[in-house]
Amino acid sequence: xxxxxxxxxxxxxxxxxxGGLTRLATPEKVYDSENREIVHGTIGETLKYRDSTITVxxxxxxxxxxxxxxxxxxxxxxxxxxxxxxxxxxxxVGSNDATLTTDDGTEYRPVAxxxxxxxxxxxxxxxxxxxxxxxxxTADLNGLTLNFVTVQFWTVLTQDVSVDLxxxxxxxxxxLVDTAAPEYVIPKSVTxxx
Amino acid sequence: xxxxDDVIDAMIADRVIHRHRRKWLIALALVxxxxxxxxxxxxxxxxxxxxxxxxxxPTTFEAGRYEFGVTSAQIxxxxxxxxxxxKARVELSFDVKNIDDEEHKSNSLSGKMVLLVVGGGxxxxxxxxxxxxxxxxxxxxxxLPAESCTTKFEVPANFTGDKLEFGFLAESYDSDIGLLxxxxxxxxxxxxxxxxxxxxxxxxxxxx
Numbered sequence: 001x002x003x004x005x006x007x008x009x010x011x012x013x014x015x016x017x018x019g020g021l022t023r024l025a026t027p028e029k030v031y032d033s034e035n036r037e038i039v040h041g042t043i044g045e046t047l048k049y050r051d052s053t054i055t056v057x058x059x060x061x062x063x064x065x066x067x068x069x070x071x072x073x074x075x076x077x078x079x080x081x082x083x084x085x086x087x088x089x090x091x092x093v094g095s096n097d098a099t100l101t102t103d104d105g106t107e108y109r110p111v112a113x114x115x116x117x118x119x120x121x122x123x124x125x126x127x128x129x130x131x132x133x134x135x136x137x138t139a140d141l142n143g144l145t146l147n148f149v150t151v152q153f154w155t156v157l158t159q160d161v162s163v164d165l166x167x168x169x170x171x172x173x174x175x176l177v178d179t180a181a182p183e184y185v186i187p188k189s190v191t192x193x194x
Numbered sequence: 195x196x197x198x199d200d201v202i203d204a205m206i207a208d209r210v211i212h213r214h215r216r217k218w219l220i221a222l223a224l225v226x227x228x229x230x231x232x233x234x235x236x237x238x239x240x241x242x243x244x245x246x247x248x249x250x251x252p253t254t255f256e257a258g259r260y261e262f263g264v265t266s267a268q269i270x271x272x273x274x275x276x277x278x279x280x281k282a283r284v285e286l287s288f289d290v291k292n293i294d295d296e297e298h299k300s301n302s303l304s305g306k307m308v309l310l311v312v313g314g315g316x317x318x319x320x321x322x323x324x325x326x327x328x329x330x331x332x333x334x335x336x337x338l339p340a341e342s343c344t345t346k347f348e349v350p351a352n353f354t355g356d357k358l359e360f361g362f363l364a365e366s367y368d369s370d371i372g373l374l375x376x377x378x379x380x381x382x383x384x385x386x387x388x389x390x391x392x393x394x395x396x397x398x399x400x401x402x
Contacts, residue, residue: 073327077338106298112331135300137337 036150037159047161049148051089054119056146056163057129058083061176062184065133067113072183077137079111081184082146082165085129087194088121096148096160100134103143108134114186119148119161127194131186141173248359248390256293257388258364260303263289263340267358267393271351272400280351284310286360286393290324290332291340296367297382298336303345310347311359311390318361321345358395364388 041047046055060081064072080100096118100108110117110132122128136144144167150158167173232238249255254263267286274280290303302323309318326332326343334341363385372378 071328073329075327075338076341077335104298106336107300108335109300109302109333111329111333112302113329135333135335135338137335140337 035155035157037157038162039159040162040164042164043166045163047163049086049119049161050093050159051091052093052121053087053089054084054148054161054163055086056082056084056165059146059165060184061180063180063182065111065113065184065186067186070113073111073113075135077135078177078180079184080108080134080136080141080144080165081131081186082134083129083131083187084119085127086119086121087127088124090124093121095151097151098132099147099149100136100165101143101145101147102140104140106137106140108136110134118151120189122191125194126191128189128191129187130189133184133186138173138177141167141176142170143167144173244390246361246387246389248392251391251393253391254289255362255389256364257307257362258366258385259292259294259296259301259382260307260334260364261289261291261293261340262362262389263291264360264391264393265289267360267395269349269353269355269358269395269397270400271397282349282351282353284347284349284353284358284395285344286310286321286347287342287344288324289340290326290334290343292334292336292338294336294382296380300333300335302331302333305345307363307365307385308345309361309363310349311361313359319347319349321347354397356395356397357392360391360393361387362389362391 039047039049041056043056043059046053060083062079062081064074065079065081066072082098082100098110098118102108111134114131114133116130117132120128120130144165146163146165148161150160152158167176251264251266254261256262265287267284270283270285272278272281272283286308288308292301294301305321305323308321310321311318322345323331324334324341324343324345326341332341332343364387365382365385367380367382368384369378369380370376
């Protein structure tokens, strides 16, 4: 039997070309992770998340949080509360995980009380406001950044949102901790027409 | 052209196969029956016995990305009421600290990481995670001091004991084998038994 028939060689060449094509197809922008495009922004900025938007309105630091008229829950560190609003476009948004990261590489996650642990979206055409509360270490707040990381089952090209919460150095962090409110009442999520 | 020898050989082979066929069939049937019996009686479980140290409470030790400080335990009985049957639960009081030096990541303690070791060859009972400051499923922050928490185990209503044993599992920070396409970045997984703690236990009856 002839090992190198013309068709065999052709198929081989085709595979090599296909490999090259997929290299060409990878996006030109440099992403932090190959399959994640990160939209960066600051507090108050309306950020695109596919055809929906996320706006972080304010950040608050508190020594305790209150949820659903329960007893206040205290901490050895502090609680950082982030209030956001989302406007849902027509595209599917899936779900996302919210994290707070610092310059030291620490990752904080929302407290379990609020059940939702990411930005919550309403039906298409509606806006929803929500609040996420994170327990944090007061000595590790530099470069505090809020991230909405899209949860995915298959690794495909997706988009994340990253919001700079404006804590550039220790002085600002200390100030935030010093002026922390004694209590943060977690507001109820509100849905309205966008 | 077939020779006579070939024909005779074929005949002998035929006989041999036929002579042993029933034995083979019986052996095969036995294997199938054995598999079915083992499956229906709850599978094959290897009982290894205890492979980790047993220590007395109070004690503090590290297990994976947590540091546990075990203090006391309680059996709480709920008597039978008009609508509910009698119930019992075991509550373990322990301190939990996140010592995740690898990822510096907040994490909540999964219920299967703390077990009530019943003994007598029975499966251990899983906890319900850590309840701290009145909030269930507490998310432990790296860098903060240890949090005093409790965890709950559902036990039969007639459960007794004055020295209960609790098993703690530890995850390890390593990566999967990338050969089959899995990411080779390490992460916390592969939980293994790390420590058994013997805790003096009091029994109380809860009245509503």
